[in-house]
Amino acid sequence: xxxxxxASESLGxxxxxxFDAFVARRIDPIWLTEKRRSVWETFDAMDWPNPRxxxxxxxxxxxxxxxxxxxxDETLTLEPTAAPVRLRDGVDMGGDISSxxxxxxxxxxxxxxxxxxxxxCSLSKACRDHAELVKKHLHSLIDSAADRFAALEAAMWSDxxxxxxxxxxxxxxxxxxxxxxxxxxxxxxxxxxxLEEGAQATVLTECSSEVEQGSGFHCGGVELILGARSNLRxxxxxxxxxxxxxxxxxxxxxxxxxxxxxxVAAMGSRFAQVDQQVELVAPGASSYVNGVxxxxxxxxxxxxxxxxxxxxxxxxxxxxxxxxxDRSRTVWRGMIKVDEGADKTDGYQxxxxxxxxxxxxxxxxxxxxxxxxxxxxxxGSTSGRVDEELIFYAQxxxxxxHEAVLMIVTGFFQQIFDRITIESVREALxxxxxxxxxxxx
Amino acid sequence: xxxSVCNLSDLKPNVPVTFEVDDRFVLVTLIDGEVYCIDDVCTxxxxxxxxxxxxxxxxxxxxxxxxxxxxxxxxxxxxxxEPTCSHDVKVDSGTVLVQLRD
Ligand code: FES
Numbered sequence: 001x002x003x004x005x006x007a008s009e010s011l012g013x014x015x016x017x018x019f020d021a022f023v024a025r026r027i028d029p030i031w032l033t034e035k036r037r038s039v040w041e042t043f044d045a046m047d048w049p050n051p052r053x054x055x056x057x058x059x060x061x062x063x064x065x066x067x068x069x070x071x072x073d074e075t076l077t078l079e080p081t082a083a084p085v086r087l088r089d090g091v092d093m094g095g096d097i098s099s100x101x102x103x104x105x106x107x108x109x110x111x112x113x114x115x116x117x118x119x120x121c122s123l124s125k126a127c128r129d130h131a132e133l134v135k136k137h138l139h140s141l142i143d144s145a146a147d148r149f150a151a152l153e154a155a156m157w158s159d160x161x162x163x164x165x166x167x168x169x170x171x172x173x174x175x176x177x178x179x180x181x182x183x184x185x186x187x188x189x190x191x192x193x194x195l196e197e198g199a200q201a202t203v204l205t206e207c208s209s210e211v212e213q214g215s216g217f218h219c220g221g222v223e224l225i226l227g228a229r230s231n232l233r234x235x236x237x238x239x240x241x242x243x244x245x246x247x248x249x250x251x252x253x254x255x256x257x258x259x260x261x262x263x264v265a266a267m268g269s270r271f272a273q274v275d276q277q278v279e280l281v282a283p284g285a286s287s288y289v290n291g292v293x294x295x296x297x298x299x300x301x302x303x304x305x306x307x308x309x310x311x312x313x314x315x316x317x318x319x320x321x322x323x324x325x326d327r328s329r330t331v332w333r334g335m336i337k338v339d340e341g342a343d344k345t346d347g348y349q350x351x352x353x354x355x356x357x358x359x360x361x362x363x364x365x366x367x368x369x370x371x372x373x374x375x376x377x378x379x380g381s382t383s384g385r386v387d388e389e390l391i392f393y394a395q396x397x398x399x400x401x402h403e404a405v406l407m408i409v410t411g412f413f414q415q416i417f418d419r420i421t422i423e424s425v426r427e428a429l430x431x432x433x434x435x436x437x438x439x440x441x
Numbered sequence: 442x443x444x445s446v447c448n449l450s451d452l453k454p455n456v457p458v459t460f461e462v463d464d465r466f467v468l469v470t471l472i473d474g475e476v477y478c479i480d481d482v483c484t485x486x487x488x489x490x491x492x493x494x495x496x497x498x499x500x501x502x503x504x505x506x507x508x509x510x511x512x513x514x515x516x517x518x519x520x521x522x523e524p525t526c527s528h529d530v531k532v533d534s535g536t537v538l539v540q541l542r543d
Contacts, residue, residue, distance in 0.1 A: 051489070057486075057488075057504075058486065058487050060466070060482070060487065060489065062461070062466055062489070063461065063464055063465075063466070243464075270464075298464075298465075327543070329487070363486075
């Protein structure tokens, strides 16, 4: 192979040359380019996560090869894909953004909201048009040195979404984001949401692949910053193709008397590892997190969640439920951290798992780390196999086995559905769950 | 479907070698002239066996010491209680071929 060919090949990779070419192609402001360059050095100096690290010891990364993927070329014009969109049906959206392979291809926002000062646009555009705001908040919550994936995302995110809601502005209609990936594609995207004091918004995000069995690489970041008395409902539906490797760091910071309701549904990808954190940073902050995982085949999904109480009189409530089929595996590690002085904390976490097959496996690892005296923190976990008697009973009533299982699964998730306040999301989730149900073997 | 993984001459007796076959990692070992293949996954907590210590026909998981039979995948000692999957192997003109069971 001649030298020129080697050079042009490495341009397309996640190498230093590939990074330099990526930065050169972009029209980023100087502060951002500098930030990218410094995090790239961190990425370059780091190793992949150590399998002895508690966060990664149940994650077999041997099959993941970064070299198989190519950084996206933002000079290309990408066409919309046929990747399914599930959360938009029948909902009157206040704004809508679509991306393909981590690049925004269309964006819209209700002019009335724009007139109130709401910003909802591509993150790359926001870096140019709202530099001061973005500069202040981007990667302010997520530690870019947390692991090599966080560093890669911080250095090479290609686009994403920026939502800014000014003081006391209430965005009634939901805002929607759909991220699509083509087979073999990548998605390095970042979502940044900033609600000022007293602001309110609902954000529905979802991702899917053009091909159900599609492969790819997602490495993402989500930062949600809630000012005092603000209220955010944030929904994310992960439905990547069945061969996608997905890594994400997601973190919210909740201000005084502010509330976040965060719903997560994870169905897709071959391997996914998500670090999700909510920090309650001022008195009276509350967070309600609902998680649904539904897996099949040999999928392996991991959620490491942390609910951190940094201040007094805060409430956190995490409920994760998983249903597992075939030889799939889920790992949920939940941690309630209560800082010194964070008295009158009310923290709750729970993880329930329902196995529909003998070969599925769910690991549930709840934890508490409490440094304050006057707190109430509770956690619980259950795991069990589907009750054959229930299925038999339903069958004697004329239901097929498949219908019976679907009823049981829906009943199992009901507690989560009851906590979701947006009807269209409940319906979309119900439909997504119904599609996943297989016959019990 | 059989996948070719290596030449028979590449294998040394009782030294397991890890291969990636169809997105899975397996251990291929030559024992008493026969070639065997098991999942490179410990059934206790999903650890990788490949770097574990080998004693005759058995390999110990480096994480908590569970032992598995390199021929059958049987769990031989706590904390593993379930066998790891074993796969079909054949040798064709000096090439080792592996077919994954479920
Ligand atoms: S993971 Fe192998 S013994 Fe525990």
